[in-house]
Amino acid sequence: MGNKRIDDPTGTEFVGHEWDGIEELNTPLPRWWLWTFYATIVWAIGFVIVYPAIPMIDRATSGYFGWSSRGQLADELAAEESRRAPIFEAIASTPLAELPFNEELMTQAVAGGAAAFRVHCVQCHGANAAGSEGYPNLTDDEWLWGGNMEEIEYTITHGIRQPGGADTRTSEMPAFGRDGILSGEQVDQVADYVLSLTGRGQGSAAGAELFANNCTVCHGEDGGGLREFGTPSLNDAVWLYGDSREAIRHQVMDPRHGVMPAWEERLDPATIRMLAAYVHSLGGGEDFVEVAADPAVMEPDEQE
Secondary structure (H helix, E strand, O other), X not given: OOOOOEEOXXXXXXXXXXXXXXXXXXXXXXXXXXXXXXXXXXXXXXXXXXXXXXXXXXXXXXXXXOOOHHHHHHHHHHHHHHXXXXXXXXXHHOOOOOHHHOHHHHHHHHHHHHHHHHHHOHHHHOOOOOOEOOEOOOOOOOOOOOXXXXXHHHHHHHOEOOOOOOOOEOOOOXXXXXXXXXXXXXXXXXXHHHHHOOOOOOOOHHHHHHHHHHOHHHHOOOOOOOOOOOOOOOOOOOOOOOOOHHHHHHHHHOOOXXXXXXXXXXXXXXXXXXXXXXXXXXXXXXXXXXOOOOHHHOOXXXXX
């Protein structure tokens, strides 16, 4: 006690520390701060008891309340799924031919399809669905397998060249150069002729003959493509792997064959149908071959 020194102006004890002539006072903490500190300790003990808090090897303590953020998320997702279930059921049960005539349901389908597209399709077709080299543009009116909603739904469901898919869409262009069907010179002549179909270059009689003998069976006499085979049009400005002479020559010599996955085992039928509605709405969708005949689902001017 005799060694304690008191600061005369404040009456506070010195702690005995000194730095460059500056000494520290043992000033007591304010009582409100101490009580607040004690309260946080009590609150922390209570939190550890009732909520998950202590990490363990493969989990955390569950807490007295049994609450978890994962459980809360699961409950919210279940509630949202329950809310949307009637809409999904209505979309899944409505024939595609009738869906466009139900404006409210079609709006819901397109909105749901847009959300599903952002999750499952943008990786290949792009955020704006314009595609890129090797991935088709879904916003134009050029379709290999058809662009009405029924055909789009079939393509999404079964995919294209899906390995092991019994109902997948399949087309395969022969490797005319790699397999020796045509010589290198003949491949050049065919490439030049294909270029001439779009007004670029003249082509040659030899190229035209080679095209007629080897290509028209799939691409048509005018190069317009045949949907029953999934073959592209060669007489327009839409190209999947590039429109340069080198790109065309490469495709004749050693063609590339893209693969689109079949979504029937990954997505439910309602989501696939919504994707078909969304893709159809992007601007290049085609009309149905057969429209709904039920007057109850037809527009007034179609019933006349």
